[in-house]
Amino acid sequence: MNKKQFDRMKNGKGFIAALDQSGGSTPKALLNYGITEDKYSNDEEMFNLVHEMRKRIITNEAFTSDRILAAILFKVTMNSKVDNKFTGDYLWEEKGIVPFLKIDEGLDELKDGVQLMKPFKHIDELLKNAKERNIFGTKMRSVIKELNEKSIEKVVDQQFEYAKKISDAGFVPIIEPEVDIHAKDKAEIEEVLKKYLIEGLKNLEKENYVMFKLTLPEKENLYEDLYNFSQTIRVVALSGGYSRDEANKKLRKNKSVIASYSRALTEGLNVNQTDEEFTKILDESIEKNYSASVEK
Structure with a gap:
């Protein structure tokens, strides 16, 4: 593990840029960027x-370590190059930004109110690839849609089971059990989720460091107790369908949580913008996400 990157993730000021749209979410991300499906055929x-x-985002003058701690990448991005360097190396060596990798293989079908992650069929191969690309940590996402305690426990158990394996391989895993923002019993779901996250931390070895990426909670500072465990490096927030302004309004009410946004980061960017227009919008987005993360 890179100790400089570890210290930056634990103590640095800023937020995490999520640039990890995978096969299922990429068409929507491109459409939001102004690229329609007729522009590609495979x-x-x-x-x-x-x-x-x-x-274009990563190399932009606004995208710097002054406000951005880390970036989460998709496998294809990790294995692609920016200015003749693999993306993770470019981020760290040229920008001072810590590289993470989305590692899950998608969501299973909805069952008993949750979507577990599909079994990780290629985890050993992917972790080996990530080590070759100098990746610091990983991210994996489940979804909780209904108040079903046994199902929520399953989600957390699965996340921690993979987190232990990932940590033992030398990475810092981000555990992401997303709570659907439209869930009828969202506040109650979050209380149950917190209970099982704490149980998971109690059963984790001291050397197994983790991060949490969580939906912004209905109760302010709900997840503050996760910092009572030395294994917790950071708690970060996903936007989860909230607009950037709404997400940041909620984020400001959670004092030890920083942003880890995808759509709420790239909101307003378009392929047809001039470099000057693109930079202006990206800079404004970064500043809003940064200030909401650090000014509590």
Whole structure:
């Protein structure tokens, strides 16, 4: 593990840029960027286009370590290059930004109010690839839609089971059990989720460090207790369907939580913008997310 990167993630000021749209979410990300589906005819062309979008963001003068701690990448992005360097190396060596990798293989079907992660069929291969690309940590996402305690426990158990394996391989995993912002019993779900996250931390070895990426809670500072455990490096927030302004309004009410946004980071960016227009909008977005993360 890179100790400078570890210290930055634990103590640095800023937020995490989520640039990890995968196969299922990439068409929507491109559409929001102004690229319609008729502009590509297969996955290779689609991923090339989204890499160009991400490259435009990463290389922009507004995208710096002054406000951005880390960036989460998709496998294709990790194995692609920016200015003749693999993306993770470019982020760290040129920008001072810590690289993470989205590692899950998608969501299972909705069952008993939750979507577990599909079994990780290629985890060993992917972790080996990530080590070759100098990746610091990983991210994996489940979804909770209903108040079903046994199902929520399953979600957390699965997350911690993989987190232990990932940590033992030398990475810092981000555990992301997203709570659907439209869930009828969202506040109650979050209380149950917190209970099982704490149980998971109690059963984790001292050397197994983790981060949590969580939906902004109904109760302010709900997840503050996760910091009572030395294994917790950071608690970060996903926007989860909230607009950037709404997400940041909620984020400001949670004193030890920083942003980890995807759509709420790239909101307003368009392929047809001039470099000056693109920089202005990206800079404004970064500043809003940064200030909401650090000014509590």
